[in-house]
Amino acid sequence: MKTDILFYKLLEIEPAILLHLARITPPPGVQYQFQAIEVKDMAKRTDAVLLPNTPTAPLIVAEVQYRRDAAIYHRIVGETAHLLQQMPEYTHVQMVVVFPTRAVDTGSGVWQSLIEGGVLRVVIIDEEVQAHLDLASEAGKVRAEEHAALRMIALTVSEENESADRKELSHIVRTITATSAGNTRKVLLQLLTNLYLSKYKHITLEELTAMLELEEIFDDLHENVSFKRYGEQQKTEGKLEGKLEGKLEGKLEGKIESAFAMLNAGILLEQVASILNLPIQVIEEARENKA
Numbered sequence: 001m002k003t004d005i006l007f008y009k010l011l012e013i014e015p016a017i018l019l020h021l022a023r024i025t026p027p028p029g030v031q032y033q034f035q036a037i038e039v040k041d042m043a044k045r046t047d048a049v050l051l052p053n054t055p056t057a058p059l060i061v062a063e064v065q066y067r068r069d070a071a072i073y074h075r076i077v078g079e080t081a082h083l084l085q086q087m088p089e090y091t092h093v094q095m096v097v098v099f100p101t102r103a104v105d106t107g108s109g110v111w112q113s114l115i116e117g118g119v120l121r122v123v124i125i126d127e128e129v130q131a132h133l134d135l136a137s138e139a140g141k142v143r144a145e146e147h148a149a150l151r152m153i154a155l156t157v158s159e160e161n162e163s164a165d166r167k168e169l170s171h172i173v174r175t176i177t178a179t180s181a182g183n184t185r186k187v188l189l190q191l192l193t194n195l196y197l198s199k200y201k202h203i204t205l206e207e208l209t210a211m212l213e214l215e216e217i218f219d220d221l222h223e224n225v226s227f228k229r230y231g232e233q234q235k236t237e238g239k240l241e242g243k244l245e246g247k248l249e250g251k252l253e254g255k256i257e258s259a260f261a262m263l264n265a266g267i268l269l270e271q272v273a274s275i276l277n278l279p280i281q282v283i284e285e286a287r288e289n290k291a
Contacts, residue, residue: 003156007064007098008036008271009191010149011048013184017149018050018062021128022096022121030057036270037083049083058092059083065099066156070106072097076120077111095120100157102127129154148175148188155195162200166211169196256286263287 011018011034019026026032032050050060061083063076076095084093095114099105102124114120129150151172155165169192176188197203203211255276262272263283273280 003064003066003100005267005271006152006156006191006195007048008034008268009187010152011050012268013187014143014145014149015050016143017146017153018048018060018096018098018123020132020146021098021123021125021150022062022094024058024060024094024096024121026052027057030054032060036268037086055089055091058094059087059090060094060096062096062098065097065104068104068106072106073108073111073120077114093119096123097121098123098125100125125153126157129157144175144178145184145188148172148179148192151175152188152192152195155199160199165196165199256283259283259286260290 015032015034018024019032031053033053035049035051037049048062048064050062052059061076061080063072063079065072069075076097080093080095084090097105097120099122105122105124108115108120108122111120115122133147133150151168155168155172158165158168172192173189176185176192179185179188193205193208196208197205255278259272259276259278262276263269269280269283272278273283
């Protein structure tokens with residue numbers, strides 16, 4: 001699955017993940033909420049913005065980059081500058097760039113002073129995730145949702161090793177089932193299922209649930225035909241296809257079906273529209289017609 005989708009949903013469920021990985025300690029009493037905010041005049045949305053419950057706390061802007069991109073540092077600085085113009089009530093900002101490994105980091109260049117000053121932080125997933133899990137376990141302060149989310153993120157950067165990953169998968173499932181919120185539990189299981197099936201494309205959803213011997217946990221996924229179809233599509237195609245042709249026919253119909261599947265999987269409407277390059281109103285009209 002696309003890593004940006006995974007991070008969108010995990011940060012929406014547990015914003016503290018980014019804070020902990022970037023080693024950011026918010027002021028006492030400050031809580032953050034995830035949003036993907038449109039940057040005016042740039043015709044794009046940020047990967048993640050964490051909005052504090054008070055404008056006196058830092059606004060946190062993050063970009064997740066899984067491929068080498070020499071413009072990533074320029075982009076996050078530019079997006080942040082535009083956001084601060086849109087949101088002048090915030091007087092402090094914290095930028096975070098997330099890479100899977102150090103090999104993907106092309107270097108901060110002229111923005112190195114921002115890193116040295118602590119305004120811009122770099123997170124290397126394969127280094128920070130396990131370190132944070134170890135520290136949290138020792139302190140006994142990690143919540144089940146955060147523990148599961150961090151281990152899912154670790155799966156995105158670990159080498160393919162079915163034996164090791166099956167053990168890890170079982171551990172993550174047990175952690176997810178320990179969460180108290182039913183909807184959160186469902187979304188995490190859906191994300192984990194898509195993640196694992198995209199990493200091991202030869203495994204079917206049925207084989208995955210049987211392998212875990214936890215079929216009852218995944219009953220709702222089996223019943224959700226649209227989600228199942230989306231999972232199969234991700235395994236066999238690796239990406240969503242089709243293009244906008246101006247009317248609901250041909251390839252556009254394929255995109256609309258993909259949009260329905262992604263929405264049923266719990267992905268936000270604005271994110272679906274951005275991923276599929278479809279206007280939001282087209283998806284909304286299709287949903288109304290289908291209803």
